[in-house]
Amino acid sequence: MPTSALTSRESAVVEAVPHRLYIGGEWRDAEGGGTIDVEDPSTGQPLCAVADASLGDAKAALDAACAAGEAWRTTAPRERGEVLRRAYELIVERTDDIALLMTLEMGKPISESKAEIAYANNFVRWYAEEAVRINGRFTVNESGAGRVLTMKQAIGPCLFITPWNFPLAMGTRKIAPAIAAGCTMVVKPAKQTPLCMLALAQILEEAGLPGGVLNVITAEKSGDTMAPLIADPRARKLSFTGSTAVGKTLIKQASEQVLKVSMELGGNAPFVVFGDADLDAAVDGAMIAKMRNMGEACTSANRFIVHESVAEAFADKLAQRMGALTVARGTEDGADVGPLINADAVQEIGAMVKDAVDGGARVLTGGGAVDGPGHFFAPTVLAEVAPGARVLTEEIFGPVAPVVAFSDDDEAIAMANDTEYGLVAYVYTRDLDRAFRVVERLETGMIGLNQGMVSNAGAPFGGVKQSGFGREGGAEGMEEYLETKYVALNVGG
Structure with a gap:
């Protein structure tokens, strides 16, 4: 009962x-x-x-x-x-x-x-x-x-x-x-x-x-x-x-x-932002791709790979937006972020964030669990995440956004493809030639080009590799x- x-x-x-x-x-x-x-x-x-x-x-x-x-x-x-x-x-x-x-x-x-x-x-x-x-x-x-x-x-x-x-x-x-x-x-x-x-x-x-x-x-x-x-x-x-x-x-x-x-x-979706991207639109898309379902989605943006010329500005804007979200029971008015599914999920995501911070990452917002009752975790943005950190190599399945920088297109594509998963990727650029070059080289079954959502009943949903x-x-x-x-x-x- x-x-x-x-x-x-x-x-x-x-x-x-x-x-x-x-x-x-x-x-x-x-x-x-x-x-x-x-x-x-x-x-x-x-x-x-x-x-x-x-x-x-x-x-x-x-x-x-x-x-x-x-x-x-x-x-x-x-x-x-x-x-x-x-x-x-x-x-x-x-x-x-x-x-x-x-x-x-x-x-x-x-x-x-x-x-x-x-x-x-x-x-x-x-x-x-x-x-x-x-x-x-x-x-x-x-x-x-x-x-x-x-x-x-x-x-x-x-x-x-x-x-x-x-x-x-x-x-x-x-x-x-x-x-x-x-x-x-x-x-x-x-x-x-x-x-x-x-x-x-x-x-x-x-x-x-x-x-x-x-x-x-x-x-x-x-x-x-x-x-x-x-x-x-x-x-x-x-x-x-x-x-x-x-x-x-x-x-x-x-x-x-x-x-x-x-x-x-599973997925480990890269969210790639090039230097010519509309930064505000990219942040809007990032909020959808990351925070839909509290990040508990196989399509959730897992790694934010941002050109070095805009990486700091992007991370700051994203942290401001995520830090302003209201964490509460989903039935409450004004709730933006509900609980994770169980206590194990909170513990696992907390361990992943700790691993990144121990490796030198900076916490721009959030960083840990929210006092209960319930299984809540604060929306978190991490900057300067070191290669090999768990938040970059494993599926996070929670409201944590690690940001890393790249210097040229080839490096961005290599970083995006550096995973056994291949479900979805997100790409932000205003250069049409670059867009086609990149989407053709990404090893994923789906791509969101200048948008943070790919789900569509009339389109084929699915991945490649171990996705x-x-x-x-x-x-x-x-x-x-x-x-x-x-x-x-x-x-x-």
Whole structure:
């Protein structure tokens, strides 16, 4: 039950969401009755408890997905799209409640929760429209003898594992294209933030999604429930968003059944500012790229690589902006920065900042944890960070911005590419020739050119190197849930 620290509205929003498993169109308790506490990171207190799925529950979820597969695959594309369209409208209607739910379980300010809901819902709308645009092709054989026919068909039962940092958007950008393509699925949301996924299942049920198409299991130990499903020969697709370390383990597991796999993994995004850049615009972009979601995003700007002629001015302007942010519980009016997800995150980021300072970095603002309750860390800007500092080589996942200087374009590009990750980079310059030279040489799957945001439901989201493979969003996102069948036709010759 919610704690007495919640307001009556907060309690009502939490209680309105089922806290059970969603399997085969039914809400049910976990086998054995186990539960997991969901914590409010701004207080450290529990919000509620949700079902802790057993292996038996997980297998039942996959059974349900498989049983529903043929009927859903052959459902008219327009009908699949209409389910998503109705879900889109319901999410719009319930934005305020879902935003409050998201803030309570994840911590981000209400304004950011609403922004995530709009972003998440764009995937629902986009793929509602794409369901009727799944096309094959018909051509004459190059020899003139016979014809070539190709068709796109749903790949089959899918397994989704989603992270805690964007508890709705990381679900919709997998679930919506899968529904549109005619796939069924089992979804395992992060144990820290299961409530938004349960709310989404509730909405899709109300929108008319047949039982068994979407199955949601919440579990304390992801490996215990999902590894056996990955090993099950009936599963045909695995999509994961999370750390590179976990992703590597899942890729190995998926290889046994040769599952189609898409992985959106870690990042270490460079934010490169050239000497000719509009400095104020660059700082505006830096605030978006760094402070969206308190820096708890794989797309978060991790390293600020700034030309030596403007490095000091940029760092000072950024520190002034970040130092002026209000750190508070996300439900409070005027809150700019909410808590980190848990105490371990605060401790880890604090250790990274200490490592940089011990190596000679100067703290321009922030520098440490904010007194509790809750898991808060002050927005921090570090200048003169030494090469090799952890804040430059590791993904920070928090509100810390290290600034380093470069002297020429080649050095900037080398510094930006000096990482095993390759998700996104940000570039600020007013020189069009330089812009094209740089973006062509950067080793990332996405680039924000003179803007601090790349997320877009109509564009392919994904990385290269150890940031993963596969794409989510756009036409490419639909392809992840389709397989191509070729028919050689002995006609027309």
